[in-house]
Amino acid sequence: MILLKLFFAFIQVGLFSVGGGYAAIPLIQEQIVNIYGLMTLEEFSDLITVAEMTPGPISINSATFVGMRLAGVPGVLICSIGCIIPSFCICLILAHFYYKYRSVNGVQVVLGAMRPAVVALIASAGASILVLGLFQTELKEVVLSNIRVVELGIFAVALFLLRKFKMNAITIILGSGVVGTIIYTLMGAV
Amino acid sequence: MKKDYSKLGKLFKTMFVLSACTFGGGFVIVSLMKKKFVDELKWFEEDEMLDVTAITQSSPGPLPVNASVIIGYRMAGIVGSLTAILGTILPPMIIISVISLFYEQFRTNPYISVALQVMRAGVAAVIFDVVINLAGNVLKTRRFLYIAMMIIAFVATYILDVSAMIVILSCLGIGLIDLVLAGKKKGRVV
Numbered sequence: 056m057i058l059l060k061l062f063f064a065f066i067q068v069g070l071f072s073v074g075g076g077y078a079a080i081p082l083i084q085e086q087i088v089n090i091y092g093l094m095t096l097e098e099f100s101d102l103i104t105v106a107e108m109t110p111g112p113i114s115i116n117s118a119t120f121v122g123m124r125l126a127g128v129p130g131v132l133i134c135s136i137g138c139i140i141p142s143f144c145i146c147l148i149l150a151h152f153y154y155k156y157r158s159v160n161g162v163q164v165v166l167g168a169m170r171p172a173v174v175a176l177i178a179s180a181g182a183s184i185l186v187l188g189l190f191q192t193e194l195k196e197v198v199l200s201n202i203r204v205v206e207l208g209i210f211a212v213a214l215f216l217l218r219k220f221k222m223n224a225i226t227i228i229l230g231s232g233v234v235g236t237i238i239y240t241l242m243g244a245v
Numbered sequence: 246m247k248k249d250y251s252k253l254g255k256l257f258k259t260m261f262v263l264s265a266c267t268f269g270g271g272f273v274i275v276s277l278m279k280k281k282f283v284d285e286l287k288w289f290e291e292d293e294m295l296d297v298t299a300i301t302q303s304s305p306g307p308l309p310v311n312a313s314v315i316i317g318y319r320m321a322g323i324v325g326s327l328t329a330i331l332g333t334i335l336p337p338m339i340i341i342s343v344i345s346l347f348y349e350q351f352r353t354n355p356y357i358s359v360a361l362q363v364m365r366a367g368v369a370a371v372i373f374d375v376v377i378n379l380a381g382n383v384l385k386t387r388r389f390l391y392i393a394m395m396i397i398a399f400v401a402t403y404i405l406d407v408s409a410m411i412v413i414l415s416c417l418g419i420g421l422i423d424l425v426l427a428g429k430k431k432g433r434v435v
Contacts, residue, residue: 073305073410105348108361110267111337112307119341120348131342135334142306146314147326149300154319157296161424168420169413170295171391174379175398176302176409180272181372183403188365194403206366213370224280224371225266228364235363236356245355 057126058133060091065118065137072114079114083121093125114138185210205238248321252288253328256320259286260313260332265340268361269368271301271308276375278312288320291382302409309333394419 064086072079080103087093094102106116118138122130156162183194188206190197209231216222239245259281267274275298282289289297301311310333317329344351351357383395394416401407 069306071305072307073303079307101348101352104352105341105344108352108357109337109340109344111264111334111340112271112309114307115310115334115337116341119338120345123342123345128342131338135338139306139310139330139334142304142310143314143326143330145304145306146301146311147318147323149304150315150318150326153296153300153315157293164424164427165417165420166292166296166299168391168394168423169299169416170292171383171395172398172412172416173295173298173302174376174383175395176402176412177272177275177298177372177379178376178399179403180270181276181369181376184269184273184365184372185369188362188369191362206363209363210366210370213367214373217370217374218377224277224374225262227371228266228268228367231367231370232360232364235366236360239359239363240356245359 057093058129060093061122061126061130062133062137064091064093065121065134066140068114068118069138070141079117083114083117087121094121098124205235205242209235248325250321250324253321253325255286256317256325257328257332260329261336264309264333265336267309268364273368273372274309275301275312276372278316279375279379280371282316289316291379293319295379299413303413390419390423 068079068082068086072082084096084099088096088099102117102120103113105120106113109116115135115138118134119131122132122134124130126133157166186192186194186197188210189202191201191203213227213231217224217227236245263274263277263281267277275294279291279294283291283294297312297315300315301308304311310330313329313333314326317325317327319325321328380395383391386392398412398416401412402409
């Protein structure tokens with residue numbers, strides 16, 4: 056029964072992928088390609104490309120893609136539900152305890168020490184995306200002379216609009232895609 | 246914690262829009278949620294949002310889904326959680342279901358790949374905008390411990406590739422030590 060297989064495969068993906076989408080990719084590969092043989096490795100790499108190119112969490116994207124390819128719309132629902140059941144249960148419990156105890160003084164001291172680290176984590180994600188945007192590579196392989204001027208300009212203008220005019224973030228994200236594509240098309244680079 | 250069902254519609258709509266426009270991983274949506282829920286709607290406090298981020302990052306499963314569970318729970322209990330999750334997973338489910346039918350054309354379309362590349366610059370600008378505010382508030386605490394932890398955590402995650410979960414757990418440990426030390430110093434306002 057393929058739906059049942061998919062359901063259990065994605066419960067495990069949801070349960071064991073700690074620390075963001077990229078942690079989920081090897082798990083999905085393990086379940087879908089290696090254990091159940093539901094997809095070939097080639098199909099799987101297509102899936103990851105598409106999951107990265109579309110908005111939304113990578114594991115939900117992959118769950119939907121795998122579900123659709125293997126079992127149509129019921130597959131989509133089964134895979135996605137399987138993928139979020141562990142999150143739902145665990146986070147609900149954590150949320151319950153967080154809101155029960157967060158106003159306790161001692162808890163505030165401990166959480167206070169954690170917040171600067173969260174700021175650093177967000178900054179680190181931002182830095183990775185910026186480097187990837189400006190150099191199309193990771194920090195370790197950056198060659199300064201390869202900087203992409205169009206992206207640098209878009210970044211600077213976007214940051215200026217956000218800081219100075221408090222422009223809507225979603226407008227900025229979508230707008231940068233549109234403006235950048237137009238610039239590259241005019242330059243004849245597409 | 247008061248449950249407020251009147252905001253469910255707005256919660257669903259907000260999650261749906263954020264999820265549909267989140268390119269590039271969990272911390273992008275965290276930045277967008279901070280802008281929307283803390284700065285714009287004022288439904289959440291900044292500290293609370295950072296705590297939620299830490300919890301979601303340390304739980305298994307996709308980060309945006311985890312964050313939806315907690316944010317929804319805070320607003321309207323389990324009904325709120327389910328509403329927020331639905332808003333978060335529907336856009337990727339719809340988009341991927343459609344794309345999976347003609348993903349070959351999608352994957353090889355030059356305009357789409359250019360748009361996705363330049364969009365990173367806009368996404369990076371949004372994250373930087375949020376980080377400038379958050380880091381500014383950490384600096385304003387004027388606590389050497391917090392400022393040092395923020396810098397060390399950034400170097401650890403971005404340069405040394407230490408996993409986010411280890412960083413968060415270490416900071417919780419430091420927070421506990423801080424709590425014990427604070428308890429010994431009489432008269433200090435916690």
